[in-house]
Every structure is written in structure tokens, then in C-alpha cells.
Amino acid sequence: MTTDVLRYTAFSGDPQGGNPAGVVLDATGLDDAAMLGIAAGLGYSETAFLTAPPEGLGGEPGRAFTVRYFSPRAEVPFCGHATVATAVALAERNGPGELLFATRAGTVPVSVTAEGGALRAVLTSVEPRVLPIAPEDLAEALAALGWPAADLDPLLPPRIAYAGARHLVLGAASRARLADLAYDFARLEALMRRLDLTTLQLVFRAGPDLFHVRDPFPVGGVVEDPATGAAAAAFGAYARELGLVPADAVLTLHQGEDMGRPGVLTVELRAGDPRVRVGGEGVQIT
Structure with a gap:
């Protein structure tokens, strides 16, 4: 894990397409002001910040996380493109498979598959x-x-x-x-x-x-x-x-x-x- 800010685009296999998102795979020790500052400095619609999962979330060890999302102005309860970007970043490091994200909107499962050399993530929403x-x-x-x-x-x-x-x-x-x-x-x-x-x-x-x-x-x-x-x-x-x-x-x-x-x-x-x-x-x- 790293506290570096990664940059991924979601909903496209081309870095020039889709929606860019920031991804911080280990936000341990970052408070709200620090996360907002990182998101504002990056300037993307949202940046995702990962920390350890809450007790009782479930999921496989190392594949469940708490995720928070910040726009340049404020925290948002859920962000789909930053979820996809985060899932792809994790899959590049740990392999495709099932992930579980605890968000402020609720629990969001994400499945990542490798298709023709590309990674594809599918999230399941909370109840709409x-x-x-x-x-x-x-x-x-x-x-x-x-x-x-x-x-x-x-x-x-x-x-x-x-x-x-x-x-x-x-x-x-x-x-x-x-x-x-x-x-x-x-x-x-x-x-x-x-x-x-x-x-x-x-x-x-x-x-x-x-x-x-x-x-x-x-x-x-x-x-x-x-x-x-x-x-x-x-x-x-x-x-x-x-x-x-x-x-x-x-x-x-x-x-x-x-x-x-x-x-x-x-x-x-x-x-x-x-x-x-x-x-x-x-x-x-x-």
C-alpha cells in the first residue's frame, strides 16, 4: 500500500477518455482536511481514499476496505467512477476478483475481471x-x-x-x-x-x-x-x-x-x- 495519489480513468480503456479519478490506496492517518486538500489539489471530480474495513464488513482479507470520496469542494457519499478506478488499481496489484467497499452510502460489492488484456469493474449499487x-x-x-x-x-x-x-x-x-x-x-x-x-x-x-x-x-x-x-x-x-x-x-x-x-x-x-x-x-x- 502507498499514500501516493494515483491517477486512473474510469469507463474507458483510453487514458484520454472516461472520467479521471484520484486514488489513495492507504489513507491511514489522513484527516478530513487533508483528504479535501488532496482532492482540491488534484482537481478531478472525485478522489477515493481507502482505509481498513469496519469490523464485521466481511469479504476476503485484503479485499475489503472503507472508502471515502472527496470532490475538490466537499465529501460526497458515493462516487461510481472513483469506485471503478479504485477497483482497477487494486486489481492491478492484487489480481482480479471480488472486492467489498464500505462507503457512507452503504456497502458496495465490486467485481473485477480481465477481458482481452483490459480490466473491467462492475459495482453493485445500494438499494435505489x-x-x-x-x-x-x-x-x-x-x-x-x-x-x-x-x-x-x-x-x-x-x-x-x-x-x-x-x-x-x-x-x-x-x-x-x-x-x-x-x-x-x-x-x-x-x-x-x-x-x-x-x-x-x-x-x-x-x-x-x-x-x-x-x-x-x-x-x-x-x-x-x-x-x-x-x-x-x-x-x-x-x-x-x-x-x-x-x-x-x-x-x-x-x-x-x-x-x-x-x-x-x-x-x-x-x-x-x-x-x-x-x-x-x-x-x-x-
Whole structure:
């Protein structure tokens, strides 16, 4: 183990794609201020910090950890892309297999496999839920985005979805609408803090199981998150709750293309299991 800050990208096998994350494999002795300082200095959407697992967590020795996630501005309860990045970093050192992470949102199992020379991690979310959004809050979100209500897809109704963190899901009526993202940073941040939102999950449906997504992240101190595993898990729960996809489904989410950091997130839903599985490749950034 090392206290060095490693740099990995998640949801891409290309260091220039996906979402970069910091990974500290041994954060023993680091207090909250130190972890926040490291995350702020690195400047990525999130950095993951590992310490010993809590008593009774389970898992194989050396493959279970406590994980905390910090954005440049604050701690977040769960981060999907930093989970994938961390799992890949551990697999490079200890081999593929099963991992168990104790996060502030709950226990998150992660499975890492080697596929064609690449490492792929699949996390299993905490139990999700989907909630309505008040009309006045939706109106404020649209005003901050600069989106007329007519630019929403009526087949993707607005909801707040949770699978470890809260995200507002908004469906774009066209790919052009999704591509044209220029929002009022301070106004959207204020609304998101009031509603305890981590990102907005902006979605365009390109096919029955194919989606393009973007995630404004002003509460984390960055304009946009390039690939958002927690939001992907929340979206999977949303799609199932609203009957947009079958009970057994595998969804493909493309994110980061409009930022020049393309990534691919796979979302798996299983009938009878409320949890959502989110997977993708990861690779170290040299």
C-alpha cells in the first residue's frame, strides 16, 4: 500500500477518455482536511481514499476496505467512477476478483475481471429509490439550464433518482439539445445544494437501450462530470421504475463525447433484484 495519489480513468480503456479519478490506496492517518486538500489539489471530480474495513464488513482479507470520496469542494457519499478506478488499481496489484467497499452510502460489492488484456469493474449499487420533483424546483432547474420546457422529452419525465447519491434526471428531446450545454453555474449550484443533489443526469434516448448523458456538477466545483457511475446507477433505477425498459435489461450510456473525453457505462438491471450494476473499463493515467 502507498499514500501516493494515483491517477486512473474510469469507463474507458483510453487514458484520454472516461472520467479521471484520484486514488489513495492507504489513507491511514489522513484527516478530513487533508483528504479535501488532496482532492482540491488534484482537481478531478472525485478522489477515493481507502482505509481498513469496519469490523464485521466481511469479504476476503485484503479485499475489503472503507472508502471515502472527496470532490475538490466537499465529501460526497458515493462516487461510481472513483469506485471503478479504485477497483482497477487494486486489481492491478492484487489480481482480479471480488472486492467489498464500505462507503457512507452503504456497502458496495465490486467485481473485477480481465477481458482481452483490459480490466473491467462492475459495482453493485445500494438499494435505489426514485422520487418526484416539485414543479417549482423543476422550473428553477430549467431556468438555470436555460432550457425551455418544450426541450424536455415527455417520455422521460423528470424525477430525482438515488443509488448512493441523489441526481435529478431530465430527458432532452433531441441530441442537439443535450449537446448545447451552457448553464448558470451559481444558480444551479444553489438549487442542487437545497435539494441535496450530486449531479443532474441529462439524458437523450438514442434507442431502446442506448442513451447519451451529460452531468453538470457545480456542487463539486466542476462544470461537468465526464462519466458518472453513481448517476448511471440512479438512472437505471429510474428507467426500471418508470417502465422504460424490461425488468431484465442491459443499457449502454455514452458520456463525455461533448467534452472530448468519451466513455461508455454499462447499466445492468435484474428482475427481482432492486440494486443496479454499473460497469466499465479503467486504466491508469501515466
